[in-house]
Amino acid sequence: MLKGRSLIEPMDLSVEELKEILDLADKIVDNPLEYVDACKGKILATLFYEPSTRTRLSFEAAMLRLGGAIMGFSSANSSSAAKGESVADTIRTIACYADIAAIRHPKEGAAKVAAMSTDMPVINAGDGGHQHPTQTLTDLLTIRSLKGSLDNFTIGLCGDLKFGRTVHSLIKALSRYSNIKFVLISPDELKVPEYIREDILIKNGLEFEEVERLENVISQLDVLYMTRVQRERFFNEADYIRLKDSYILDMEKLEMAKKDLIILHPLPRVNEISIEVDKDPRASYFKQAKYGMFVRMALIIKLLGVEK
Ligand code: CP
DSSP states (O other): OOTTOOBSSGGGSOHHHHHHHHHHHHHHHHOGGGGTTTTTTOEEEEEESSOOSHHHHHHHHHHHHTTOEEEEESSGGGSGGGGTOOHHHHHHHHTTTOSEEEEEESSTTHHHHHHHTOSSOEEEEEETTTBOHHHHHHHHHHHHHHHSOSSSEEEEEESOTTTOHHHHHHHHHHTTSSSEEEEEEOOGGGOOOHIIIIIIIITTTOEEEEESOGGGTGGGOSEEEEOOOOGGGOSOHHHHHHHTTSOOBOHHHHTTSOTTOEEEOOSOOSSSBOGGGGGSTTBOHHHHHHHHHHHHHHHHHHHHTOOO
C-alpha cells in the first residue's frame, strides 16, 4: 500500500511496488485523458532549495495534468529559509496547505528530516550528492519501455560517479533485478562512493568493473548512462576544471557501440554528449525527460491513494 507514504530513496519501494508505479505510468502514457481529474482538489507543493528544470517542472506538469494544483518556491532565497527557518518547521507549515510535497535540498538527509516531521507524503527530489529516487523511477521506466525489460543487460555509467546522486540511486534500484552487469566509467577521483561499492555491488554479489576509458568498453554496452561532472559539489574550482571534460560522447565513439544501444542522461548536459549525437536514434535522453513526467504522475496518484 503506497497511500500516505513518503519516497526518500529507491529502497523505500519494493520491486513489486516499483512495478506497480511503472505499470501505472505505462497506462497513463497510453491513455493520459483518463487521468485528467485524478487529483482534482489536491495540492502539490514543490520546495526547491536548489536549481532544477526537469524535476520541478515535470512534477508541476504532472500534477497539473492530473487536474490538481501546485504551489511552492524555486530557491531557498525566496522562502523563509533565508531567515533561518529549519526544514522541519517549513514542512510542518506546508502540510497545513498542501496534500503532498516534493523537496530538493543541497544537504544530504534533508528530505528524510522533512518526511519525519510530517504525516504528509514527502518525495525526495534530490538531496545533495546522495539520492534522487524519482530520477531513478524515470530511468527505470525509460529502460523498461525502450529495452522491454529491467533484467539481462549491461549498463555503463559514465562521468561523475562520486557526486552523481542519480547514479547512486539507479545502482541501488537495479541491484534487485537479474543478470545486470555494471560498467563504472570514471576518472579515479570520481569513482562511486565506498558505500555503493561495498554495500550494494559487492555485498549483493553483482557483476561490475571500474574502468577509466569509455572507448574500451562502449562496444559491450546495452545502456549508456552519461552524467555531468557536478560542479556544485566540488570544494575547489581548479579540480572541477581539470575533470569537467573527462568524457565527451561523440559520433566517433558511437561508431563502436551496439546498434540497439540506448543513450541516457538525467540532464542537464554540459559538454559530455556532443550535440551531433542528438540526431542518432540511440539518443534517448529527451524521451527520458518525458517519461519523467509520466512516472511522477503515477507516483503522485499512488502516494495520494487516488487511483480509481
Ligand atoms: N535530472 C534532473 O534532476 O534535472 P534537474 O536538475 O533539471 O531537475
